[in-house]
Amino acid sequence: MAYSIVESCVSCHACSMVCPTEAIYEGAAHFMVDSKKCTECEGDYADSQCASICPIEGAILNGAKQVANAAGTLTGIPPAMMEKAMAEIQAR
């Protein structure tokens, strides 16, 4: 099993610097995880490192393809508030 990074990644490099197995590389559109190298940090750290430093909610999926950091868990912005604010901005 391996973690993966999806297109909402902003290419901030943070995950690649803390990955213990150097499994993360800069892809054409965003950063990527080499599934052959990813160990989910087992044996190195209690928490998977990419998911612990990534600032973007939803950008990292765990081995079960689940979102590691759900909406609202990192920014503290309740998802409903974010949707409301974005709808208001669109309506302008």
Place this chain on the structure above:
Amino acid sequence: MELKVLDQPETSEAGGCSAGSCGGSDDQLSHLSDEIREKVHNHPCYSEEAHHHFARMHVAVAPACNIQCHYCNRKYDCANESRPGVVSELLTPDQAVKKTMAVAANIPQMTVLGIAGPGDPLANPERTFDTFRQLSEKAPDIKLYVSTNGLALPDAVEELSKHNIDHVTITINTVDPEIGAKIYPWIYWNNRRIKGVKGAKILIEQQQKGLQMLSDKDILVKVNSVMIPGVNDKHLEEVSRIVKQKGAFLHNVMPLIAEAEHGTFYGVMGQRGPTHDELQVLQDACAGDMNMMRHCRQCRADAVGLLGEDRGDEFTMDKIEEMNIDYDAAMVKRAEVHAAIAEELEAKKNAPQESLVTLSSIKKKDTRPVLMAVATSGGGVINQHFDHAKEFLIYEANTTDVRFISHRKVDDLYCAGGDTCGDGESVLQKIIKVLNGCEAVLCSKVGYEPWEMLEEAGIMPNGEHAMEPIEDAVAAVYKEMAESGALDEAKAEPKEQKELATA
């Protein structure tokens, strides 16, 4: 509100303005020791005067961050935005070195190179220090600085001390973990994401430790604080006291920038920024303890040029690749330009301080202080047409003193959103909002239409002091106002501004 005479000798009774601010080179630096002043005299960010002569630039080599702040959105990248943390082009250290040397050769006034993000420079130690190492070696005439949240600072002090570091800026918004938890939702520390008070406590400890370590090594430290009404505004006076105690030489209190469209926690949750007046009151309160920076332009993480201007578009990587830079020749030219500027500033400082107006000659002593806006393109004189002003300098005059308070940008409002965006307000109405609280605006010329609208808004346009030194002109206008009796009563709330405020 009691007004303290700032950064100026007590002898200011003698003239329209004191030597501390008028015609001198450094209104913000007069309280510093000679040694520190010598170190920072050509830094554009430290004084209203120097920023007209010297330029700075930032290179965006440090994308990763180790904390989250509620005023930051890590997704943001907008070419039209001017605020910290926003950047268009991420550079490798090699590219950054190339860009810095290209800018230094083309803009010889550029004296200072900063790394300020878009992440935290010290969370990207390899990229940051590679850039510093190369520049210390290849361009020793450029001073370097770094701006950090402080979490990784203690580990970086040793390495920082090896380079040509001018100063380190630490953003310290609080020394109280409970308040910290309302500003920083999490930190990444010892391989874990740590949320809430616990994370904030570690961050604060690291910031204070780093500040102390830098002071012990005689590296200059400036502290930035973001003023967040209802969160840390009451607490920043204490922060100011503590960081000064630990050796910070300047404290820069900046207003929170928060708009829903920035997608930041504070923006989306409706946290407001401070009003001009609230910011000024806090800066005054903190100034009792320490030197304050009042002309910070809160520039982008990739800004290039003089403060308030951004020439970054002239130095994109594709353009730089085509430039052929002979840095040895550039260094000779740069030294000449720097010497000429120093000479000019010195001459100004030594020029006879003859004031046209003597505030002490005002017979009425109980008149209230007045805020005035000034349109200037530099040089310490009133030399800009009202319509062309991209920003206004705000001065306060009272019976003993004229002092620089802040700058207010006009273009802030074009992107400010909320109640100022898209509601059909004219540019002029927006400018009048920017000038809220001012009772006069001094410029070289004012058109007929703005003149009428300014008058209606209770802001007297004044074009009679074109090309005169700012402090003298402000003093002259204040004297006129005082002697006409206009300042005997409390300031009336202008009708137009009331309407605007409730519109």
